[in-house]
Amino acid sequence: xxxxxxxxxxxxxxxxxxxxxxxxxxxxxxxxxxxxxxxxxxxxxxxxxxxxxxxxxxxxxxxxxxxxxxxxxxxxxxxxxxxxxxxxxxxxxxxxxxxxxxxxxxxxxxxxxxxxxxxxxxxxxxxxxxxxxxxxxxxxxxxxxxxxxxxxxxxxxxxxxxxxxxxxxxxxxxxxxxxxxxxxxxxxxxxxxxxxxxxxxxxxxxxxxxxxxxxxxxxxxxxxxxxxxxxxxxxxxxxxxxxxxxxxxxxxxxxxxxxxxxxxxxxxxxxxxxxxxxxxxxxxxxxxxxxxxxxxxxxxxxxxxxxxxxxxxxxxxxxxxxxxxxxxxxxxxxxxxxxxxxxxxxxxxxxxxxxxxxxxxxxxxxxxxxxxxxxxxxxxxxxxxxxxxxxxxxxxxxxxxxxxxxxxxxxxxxxxxxxxxxxxxxxxxxxxxxxxxxxxxxxxxxxxxxxxxxxxxxxxxxxxxxxxxxxxxxxxxxxxxxxxxxxxxxxxxxxxxxxxxxxxxxxxxxxxxxxxxxxxxxxxxxxxxxxxxxx
Amino acid sequence: xxxxxxxxxxxxxxxxxxxxxxxxxxxxxxxxxxxxxxxxxxxxxxxxxxxxxxxxxxxxxxxxxxxxxxxxxxxxxxxxxxxxxxxxxxxxxxxxxxxxxxxxxxxxxxxxxxxxxxxxxxxxxxxxxxxxxxxxxxxxxxxxxxxxxxxxxxxxxxxxxxx
Amino acid sequence: xxxxxxxxxxxxxxxxxxxxxxxxxxxxxxxxxxxxxxxxxxxxxxxxxxxxxxxxxxxxxxxxxxxxxxxxxxxxxxxxxxxxxxxxxxxxxxxxxxxxxxxxxxxxxxxxxxxxxxxxxxxxx
Numbered sequence: 001x002x003x004x005x006x007x008x009x010x011x012x013x014x015x016x017x018x019x020x021x022x023x024x025x026x027x028x029x030x031x032x033x034x035x036x037x038x039x040x041x042x043x044x045x046x047x048x049x050x051x052x053x054x055x056x057x058x059x060x061x062x063x064x065x066x067x068x069x070x071x072x073x074x075x076x077x078x079x080x081x082x083x084x085x086x087x088x089x090x091x092x093x094x095x096x097x098x099x100x101x102x103x104x105x106x107x108x109x110x111x112x113x114x115x116x117x118x119x120x121x122x123x124x125x126x127x128x129x130x131x132x133x134x135x136x137x138x139x140x141x142x143x144x145x146x147x148x149x150x151x152x153x154x155x156x157x158x159x160x161x162x163x164x165x166x167x168x169x170x171x172x173x174x175x176x177x178x179x180x181x182x183x184x185x186x187x188x189x190x191x192x193x194x195x196x197x198x199x200x201x202x203x204x205x206x207x208x209x210x211x212x213x214x215x216x217x218x219x220x221x222x223x224x225x226x227x228x229x230x231x232x233x234x235x236x237x238x239x240x241x242x243x244x245x246x247x248x249x250x251x252x253x254x255x256x257x258x259x260x261x262x263x264x265x266x267x268x269x270x271x272x273x274x275x276x277x278x279x280x281x282x283x284x285x286x287x288x289x290x291x292x293x294x295x296x297x298x299x300x301x302x303x304x305x306x307x308x309x310x311x312x313x314x315x316x317x318x319x320x321x322x323x324x325x326x327x328x329x330x331x332x333x334x335x336x337x338x339x340x341x342x343x344x345x346x347x348x349x350x351x352x353x354x355x356x357x358x359x360x361x362x363x364x365x366x367x368x369x370x371x372x373x374x375x376x377x378x379x380x381x382x383x384x385x386x387x388x389x390x391x392x393x394x395x396x397x398x399x400x401x402x403x404x405x406x407x408x409x410x411x412x413x414x415x416x417x418x419x420x421x422x423x424x425x426x427x428x429x430x431x432x433x434x435x436x437x438x439x440x441x442x443x444x445x446x447x448x449x450x451x452x453x454x455x456x457x458x459x460x461x462x463x464x465x466x467x468x469x470x471x472x473x474x475x476x477x478x479x480x481x482x483x484x485x486x487x488x489x490x491x492x493x494x495x496x497x498x499x500x501x502x503x504x505x506x507x508x509x510x511x512x513x514x515x516x517x518x519x520x521x522x523x524x525x526x527x528x529x530x531x532x533x534x535x
Numbered sequence: 536x537x538x539x540x541x542x543x544x545x546x547x548x549x550x551x552x553x554x555x556x557x558x559x560x561x562x563x564x565x566x567x568x569x570x571x572x573x574x575x576x577x578x579x580x581x582x583x584x585x586x587x588x589x590x591x592x593x594x595x596x597x598x599x600x601x602x603x604x605x606x607x608x609x610x611x612x613x614x615x616x617x618x619x620x621x622x623x624x625x626x627x628x629x630x631x632x633x634x635x636x637x638x639x640x641x642x643x644x645x646x647x648x649x650x651x652x653x654x655x656x657x658x659x660x661x662x663x664x665x666x667x668x669x670x671x672x673x674x675x676x677x678x679x680x681x682x683x684x685x686x687x688x689x690x691x692x693x694x695x696x697x698x
Numbered sequence: 699x700x701x702x703x704x705x706x707x708x709x710x711x712x713x714x715x716x717x718x719x720x721x722x723x724x725x726x727x728x729x730x731x732x733x734x735x736x737x738x739x740x741x742x743x744x745x746x747x748x749x750x751x752x753x754x755x756x757x758x759x760x761x762x763x764x765x766x767x768x769x770x771x772x773x774x775x776x777x778x779x780x781x782x783x784x785x786x787x788x789x790x791x792x793x794x795x796x797x798x799x800x801x802x803x804x805x806x807x808x809x810x811x812x813x814x815x816x817x818x819x820x821x822x823x
Binding site: 005006 | 616
């Protein structure tokens with residue numbers, strides 16, 4: 001199983017290169033989608049096989065080159081959890097794109113970029129060292145900048161320019177953080193960096209500076225509030241399946257996952273980091289939802305809600321870090337982390353469903369302004385039903401999945417003693433309910449307007465993708481059952497709760513190469529050993 | 536775009552070949568001296584860009600078409616991935632499975648020269664294709680785009696041709 | 699022996715210049731140049747991180763040529779090659795981003811007839 005880990009990155013990467021040239025040969029729009037769907041299905045099967053396997057940390061040193069000169073891929077519980085989420089949402093978004101992209105030219109280029117974005121995201125969650133996380137974030141990012149500008153209308157180009165500029169500044173900050181970390185610890189493999197930091201008794205001042213750069217860079221990728229300015233322009237301007245991918249998985253894999261990895265596994269979640277995450281998450285929740293209520297563009301409203309819901313996840317993780325540092329019981333900490341990670345999966349499901357429904361609405365009526373829509377519930381029954389299910393999910397109405405994850409987060413906050421935060425969370429949920437009541441009333445209720453008159457139900461593939469996600473909205477509520485939870489989510493929870501990975505994880509053949517002086521120096525850079533390749 | 540003056544064309548005729556050879560040398564000796572796939576590919580792309588700038592667009596459409604650049608780009612990337620996947624025969628992903636030879640000579644270091652070659656082809660073709668896309672695909676003054684790249688024809692904007 | 703602080707401070711100055719250009723300039727081309735300066739600054743910081751010499755000897759480049767007599771000295775005392783590999787990757791990434799930015803800038807010029815970002819404020823709110 002270990003040897004198949006690179007395939008999760010190699011298959012989409014091959015797709016990214018093959019699909020544009022093969023697409024010119026097939027010529028039809030649907031034909032160009034066959035190969036990508038097969039590849040993403042293969043990735044989904046591999047991810048599910050990984051999840052179904054035993055809960056151990058798989059480390060693969062690429063090319064047989066061991067520490068300290070090798071690159072490693074690392075698959076632990078958190079990785080497996082995210083891989084499955086990414087694969088499921090990508091497959092359904094691809095299914096949706098088969099017919100939706102009829103409105104655009106160059107389908108083969110679209111699918112090529114889509115596969116590159118998927119390869120980047122898989123690489124981020126699998127990467128074993130900090131620099132590879134940066135490289136794969138860039139791969140996924142560049143593909144997403146091009147996809148946001150895919151329609152080449154004026155709005156989309158402006159949105160892509162803003163996204164590109166801010167995204168590049170963020171990546172630059174991440175790179176500066178990596179430079180400082182390398183200077184202080186002499187390692188890039190994040191497990192070894194964690195060891196070096198732990199052996200040094202916690203982060204020193206230069207490492208706090210590096211952590212600040214990381215928080216700024218990954219915070220922008222995760223759309224946290226001081227750094228959120230790109231998202232309300234970029235997510236609406238992209239084609240609807242790409243909006244679903246961006247809001248559904250990209251801000252999670254490149255943003256929240258990397259943030260969690262750096263704060264918990266590398267720096268060891270201490271109270272300082274916990275409070276910073278709480279502040280970022282809380283501000284995102286509140287600012288996102290209050291800016292969302294006043295929006296009249298359907299997709300822009302959904303984009304602002306993405307900021308708010310990501311705030312939930314980061315708030316839960318930050319609260320868990322603070323509680324762990326204060327010595328609250330392990331069960332409460334585990335509950336907070338479970339709430340955050342469960343909400344991450346739920347948000348991937350219902351937010352992509354919302355964006356796909358908005359794509360269906362735009363496909364059928366040609367507009368996304370709420371004031372021009374109305375009465376779609378009768379004209380487009382399948383889309384209307386899916387939209388209602390998704391809106392109820394995000395508002396937190398039982399028995400759909402959003403209710404359970406928000407309840408668990410509020411419970412964990414109350415049990416941990418954060419009463420103000422719990423109250424703020426409940427208020428934000430209520431305002432979310434209000435804004436989605438507005439969406440449902442304007443889109444589905446009332447009389448059909450002029451734009452809606454000629455609307456018909458969207459093609460079968462798009463309906464199928466929306467229905468599959470709606471079914472998942474119900475099915476993922478089952479995660480709260482202990483049997484399902486312990487199989488699916490608990491490995492990820494354990495990874496985040498455990499903090500820096502234990503030393504015993506290093507592969508045994510590496511022990512001979514470890515040098516006692518290689519850890520925890522303030523400014524020393526240990527010499528790199530050039531292995532001779534003897535015949 | 537039109538070509539440049541006669542002096543530039545003559546000098547390009549003399550020099551472009553040497554630039555290309557230097558690029559190929561940098562690619563092939565990547566495992567011995569500094570350089571390698573990316574740097575050699577950029578130099579190679581520089582030679583091709585020089586030819587297009589000096590001789591103009593019509594010449595480049597016949598001799599260095601965009602489709603060939605895109606196809607070589609994809610082929611270079613696929614051969615790099617294939618080299619990595621062939622490593623599975625010898626143990627794992629990206630394992631160096633060819634005989635290694637004497638260090639610091641041309642025929643040594645296993646699969647590294649092959650990877651360098653693939654990357655050199657990809658980068659050269661890719662950068663050249665990017666240059667063509669930036670410089671040659673323009674909207675004419677009546678608003679019709681000659682670009683075969685993405686656009687949205689049903690939105691009332693200029694139509695893009697199917698590629 | 700590692701570097702004194704002055705080269706790092708100058709690289710930081712370059713970074714600030716790049717950031718200023720991105721934030722304060724209205725012309726798209728100037729924003730692109732600002733991003734390029736930012737990338738140069740970060741690559742410079744990365745290369746500076748890897749600099750080390752053995753005291754009293756000249757800095758050695760980490761290039762292994764055939765038949766070198768003092769190879770253990772090279773391995774132990776040469777400048778650290780790992781940050782240079784990181785910089786190579788970073789240069790490739792910034793090349794792709796610059797190409798994409800220039801393409802966006804050209805398309806924006808075709809749409810608006812100007813490079814001024816103040817005229818391109820369609821999305822607000």
